[in-house]
Amino acid sequence: MMRESAAPTATYRLQLQPDFPFRAAERAVPRLAGLGVSHLHLSPVLEAVPGSGHGYDVVDHSAVRAELGGEEGLRALSRTARSHGLGLILDIVPNHMAVPTPARLNGPLWEVLRDGPASPYARWFDIDWSEHGGKVLLPVLAGRLGDELERLTVADGVLRYGDHAFPLRPGTERLPLPELLDAQWYRPAWWRLARTELNYRRFFTVSELIAVRVEDPEVFAATHAKVLELVRDGVIDGLRVDHPDGLADPAGYLRRLATATDGRWTVVEKILSGDERLPADWPVAGTTGYDALRHLDGLFVDPEGAAELGALYRAFTGLPPDRGGDWPATVRRAAYRVITHELAAEVERLVRVAVRVCESAHRFRDHAPWALRTALREILVRLPVYRPYARPGGPAAPVDAVLLDEAAQGARTAFALPEEAQVVEVVRDAALGRLGDGPDQRDFCARFAQTASALRAKSVEDTAFYRYAPLLSATEVGGTPDRPAVGPADFHAYCARLQRDWPTTGTVLSTHDTKRSADVRARIAALSEHPRLWADLMHRLAADPAPDPHVAWVAWQSAFGLGSPDAGRLAPAVLKSVREAALRTTWTEPDTAYEQAVRAFVTAGPGGGRHAAALAPLEEAVGPSVRANTLGAALLHLTMPGVPDLYMGTERTYAALVDPDNRRPPSFPDEEPTGLSAEKLRVTRTALRLRRAHPRWFGATASYDPLPALGEAAGHCTAFVRSGEAITAVTRLPARLAAAGGWQDTALELPGPTPWRDLLTDRVHEGRVPVAELLDDWPVALLVRG
Numbered sequence: 181m182m183r184e185s186a187a188p189t190a191t192y193r194l195q196l197q198p199d200f201p202f203r204a205a206e207r208a209v210p211r212l213a214g215l216g217v218s219h220l221h222l223s224p225v226l227e228a229v230p231g232s233g234h235g236y237d238v239v240d241h242s243a244v245r246a247e248l249g250g251e252e253g254l255r256a257l258s259r260t261a262r263s264h265g266l267g268l269i270l271d272i273v274p275n276h277m278a279v280p281t282p283a284r285l286n287g288p289l290w291e292v293l294r295d296g297p298a299s300p301y302a303r304w305f306d307i308d309w310s311e312h313g314g315k316v317l318l319p320v321l322a323g324r325l326g327d328e329l330e331r332l333t334v335a336d337g338v339l340r341y342g343d344h345a346f347p348l349r350p351g352t353e354r355l356p357l358p359e360l361l362d363a364q365w366y367r368p369a370w371w372r373l374a375r376t377e378l379n380y381r382r383f384f385t386v387s388e389l390i391a392v393r394v395e396d397p398e399v400f401a402a403t404h405a406k407v408l409e410l411v412r413d414g415v416i417d418g419l420r421v422d423h424p425d426g427l428a429d430p431a432g433y434l435r436r437l438a439t440a441t442d443g444r445w446t447v448v449e450k451i452l453s454g455d456e457r458l459p460a461d462w463p464v465a466g467t468t469g470y471d472a473l474r475h476l477d478g479l480f481v482d483p484e485g486a487a488e489l490g491a492l493y494r495a496f497t498g499l500p501p502d503r504g505g506d507w508p509a510t511v512r513r514a515a516y517r518v519i520t521h522e523l524a525a526e527v528e529r530l531v532r533v534a535v536r537v538c539e540s541a542h543r544f545r546d547h548a549p550w551a552l553r554t555a556l557r558e559i560l561v562r563l564p565v566y567r568p569y570a571r572p573g574g575p576a577a578p579v580d581a582v583l584l585d586e587a588a589q590g591a592r593t594a595f596a597l598p599e600e601a602q603v604v605e606v607v608r609d610a611a612l613g614r615l616g617d618g619p620d621q622r623d624f625c626a627r628f629a630q631t632a633s634a635l636r637a638k639s640v641e642d643t644a645f646y647r648y649a650p651l652l653s654a655t656e657v658g659g660t661p662d663r664p665a666v667g668p669a670d671f672h673a674y675c676a677r678l679q680r681d682w683p684t685t686g687t688v689l690s691t692h693d694t695k696r697s698a699d700v701r702a703r704i705a706a707l708s709e710h711p712r713l714w715a716d717l718m719h720r721l722a723a724d725p726a727p728d729p730h731v732a733w734v735a736w737q738s739a740f741g742l743g744s745p746d747a748g749r750l751a752p753a754v755l756k757s758v759r760e761a762a763l764r765t766t767w768t769e770p771d772t773a774y775e776q777a778v779r780a781f782v783t784a785g786p787g788g789g790r791h792a793a794a795l796a797p798l799e800e801a802v803g804p805s806v807r808a809n810t811l812g813a814a815l816l817h818l819t820m821p822g823v824p825d826l827y828m829g830t831e832r833t834y835a836a837l838v839d840p841d842n843r844r845p846p847s848f849p850d851e852e853p854t855g856l857s858a859e860k861l862r863v864t865r866t867a868l869r870l871r872r873a874h875p876r877w878f879g880a881t882a883s884y885d886p887l888p889a890l891g892e893a894a895g896h897c898t899a900f901v902r903s904g905e906a907i908t909a910v911t912r913l914p915a916r917l918a919a920a921g922g923w924q925d926t927a928l929e930l931p932g933p934t935p936w937r938d939l940l941t942d943r944v945h946e947g948r949v950p951v952a953e954l955l956d957d958w959p960v961a962l963l964v965r966g
Contacts, residue, residue: 194828226407288305569629571625
C-alpha cells in the first residue's frame with residue numbers, strides 16, 4: 181500500500197506517438213490542469229521501434245524516445261506540468277523488448293546474436309540454448325530456407341534479408357553462404373516455424389517481442405536505470421507496470437522496484453478473473469483498474485435482459501455450444517486450440533524441463549514425454565485465472581494449491597489408466613514448487629505460470645471474447661460475459677473492499693487496450709433492457725444476408741455502439757474480430773474470399789447508408805438508458821474508491837473500437853460540446869475538481885458507506901457517501917424503471933443535520949428526498965454538505 185500523499189487524485193492517460201509527442205502533450209497541460217486531474221499518465225517513453233504507435237516495443241532502456249522529443253522533451257513536459265500543479269505517471273514495460281527490423285536497433289540483442297551465450301547480454305533474454313544446436317531461431321523468412329537462400333546476402337559485415345539485418349559471428353564473414361549460415365549463433369527460419377520451434381520466450385504469441393529476464397538483478401539494474409534516474413530527479417512521480425504476469429517472479433520484481441523507487445505510487449496491469457484477489461504481499465497501490473471496469477459496467481446491465489439476449493443470440497446464430505453458443509464450452513475449446521497451436525513451442529519447452537525434473541529423482545522417473553505433455557495441457561486449460569504465484573523453496577499459497585488441485589482433478593480424466601494419470605500429480609506439484617529447489621525445478625515453476633498467463637490472455641481475451649457475442653459490452657478484459665450483470669449489493673461490497681484493502685488502486689473505464697470505449701459499451705449495455713427490440717431488428721436486417729449470422733450480430737451491435745456510420749473504422753474492427761475468433765479465417769491462415777465478403781457487408785450495411793434508418797427506432801427507445809449509463813458510469817468512476825484514470829478524450833463522449841482505432845492521436849477541441857457530451861464534460865469537471873479540492877474525502881483515509889434508497893424502485897438507484905461529506909447517486913436500468921411505474925415513493929434519506937447541495941444542478945436537498953425530485957433533470961447527482 182502506498183502513502184496517501186504519494187497517490188494522485190486522478191490521472192489522465194496520454195498515448196504518446198510520433199504524431200502526438202511531448203511537445204503536443206505540453207500544449208495540452210493547461211486544459212488538463214483545468215479539468216481537475218492531478219497527474220498526466222504517459223504511455224511508454226523509452227526508445228522504441230521507429231514509428232511505433234504505442235511504445236511497448238522498447239529497443240533501448242537507456243534513452244528516452246527521440247521521436248517523442250527525447251529526454252529534454254520529457255523534462256520540459258514535466259516542468260510545464262509542474263508549473264500547472266500536475267505530476268507525471270509513467271507506464272513501464274519490464275517483460276519484453278522488441279526484435280526489431282533491423283535487429284541492430286536492439287543493441288543488447290544484436291550482441292547476443294553476434295556472440296551467442298558468451299555475450300554479457302545473454303543473461304538478458306529468456307533463450308533455450310539447448311535447442312537448435314545452440315542457436316536462436318529467428319522466424320523471419322517468407323518461406324523455407326531453401327526457397328529463400330538467394331534473397332540472403334552478405335554486405336558490410338552483415339547478413340541481410342529484405343529489410344532485416346543480422347550480425348555475423350566474428351571470423352565467419354568470408355565463408356560461403358551455406359557454411360556462413362551454419363556458423364552463426366542464430367538460425368533464420370520460415371516464419372511459420374515460430375509456432376512450434378521457437379526457443380526464446382516472447383510476449384504471448386508475438387515473436388517480434390522477446391522476453392527479458394528482469395528477475396536477474398543485473399538485468400533489472402540495466403533496464404531500469406533511466407526510469408529510476410527520472411524518478412530520482414523528480415521528473416516522474418509514479419509508475420504503471422505493464423503485464424506483471426509475464427515475469428518469472430512478479431512479487432520479487434515489485435519488491436525490488438518499490439525499494440528502488442522509495443515506495444512511489446505504483447499500479448500493476450494485473451487482470452483479476454472473477455473473484456480472484458490481488459496478492460496481498462505485493463508492494464503496490466493496486467491494479468490498473470480492469471476489475472473496477474467490470475463492476476462499473478455490470479451495474480448498468482439488466483440481468484434478466486442479458487439472459488434473454490443470450491438465448492436470442494443462440495437462436496439467431498445457431499452456433500454450437502463450444503463455438504460461441506455457451507461461454508464455458510467456448511473458453512475450453514479456445515484454450516485447447518491455443519495450447520496445441522499458438523503456444524505449442526512454449527508447451528514443448530515445458531515438456532523438456534519436466535523430463536529433466538523427472539530424471540533428477542528416481543521416484544519421478546518413467547513418466548513419458550507424451551504423458552507429461554498431456555498432463556500439462558489438461559491442467560493449463562482448466563486454470564480459471566491467469567496464473568499461480570508459487571515458487572520453489574516455500575509453501576504454496578492456499579489459493580494456488582486449491583486452483584491447481586481442482587485443475588488436476590479434471591486433468592486426470594484425459595488418461596485411460598489410473599497409473600498413467602499419476603503424472604498429473606507430478607506436474608501439479610512441479611507447478612506448485614513442491615519437487616525441489618534446483619534450477620530445473622525453479623525453471624519449470626516459473627515457466628508454467630508464464631505459459632498459463634499467455635494461454636489465458638490468448639484463449640479468453642483474444643479468442644473466446646470474439647466467439648461469444650450476445651452482449652459485446654461484456655467482452656472486456658477481466659469480464660464474465662456469461663454473467664455480465666453486477667447488482668448494487670455486489671457493487672457496494674466491491675467498493676468497500678477496495679477502500680479497506682487497496683484505497684489508492686487504479687480504476688478505469690477506457691484504456692488503450694479496451695475493445696470498446698466506455699461510451700460505446702454504455703450504448704451496447706442499454707440493449708440488455710431491450711432484448712426483444714434488438715432481436716426483432718436483427719431478424720428484419722437478415723433480409724440483407726451477411727457472410728454468417730454471427731458476423732451480422734457483431735457488426736450491427738458494434739455499429740450501434742459506435743453511434744454513427746463509419747465503415748472506415750467499423751470494417752477493420754469487424755475483420756479483426758473474425759480473425760481473432762479463428763472460426764472461418766485467421767491472421768495466419770486467412771480466407772480472403774470470406775474476409776472480402778465481411779468487408780463488403782459491413783461497408784454496405786452497418787457502416788454505410790442503411791445505418792441511420794435501420795437503427796433509428798432503437799435509438800429512440802434506448803436514449804434514456806444510454807444517457808443514464810454514460811453519465812452514471814462516469815460519475816461512479818470518479819467518486820468510488822481508488823484513483824480514477826481518464827483515457828484521453830473521455831471527458832466528453834468518446835466512441836472508439838478496438839486498437840488501433842482507440843489509439844488515434846487525441847484532439848482537444850476549443851469549442852464547448854453540446855448534448856450528452858456537454859453533460860458528461862460537466863460531470864467530469866465537477867467530480868474531478870471536487871476530488872482535487874478535497875483529496876481526503878476520497879483518499880486512503882476516507883470512508884465509503886452505501887446509501888440505500890427506500891421504496892419500490894430502490895434497486896434502480898445506487899448511492900453512497902464518501903467520508904460523510906459527498907454523496908453520489910445514479911440511476912440504473914431506467915427502461916425497466918419506467919415500465920414498472922417510475923420512482924413513485926422511492927426516496928433517499930440524506931444524512932443530517934445539514935442540507936446538501938447538488939453540484940450539477942445547484943439545488944439544495946435535506947432529510948428524506950424523493951428520488952424523483954433528486955434525479956429529475958439529471959439521471960445522476962453529486963451532493964456536498966452546505
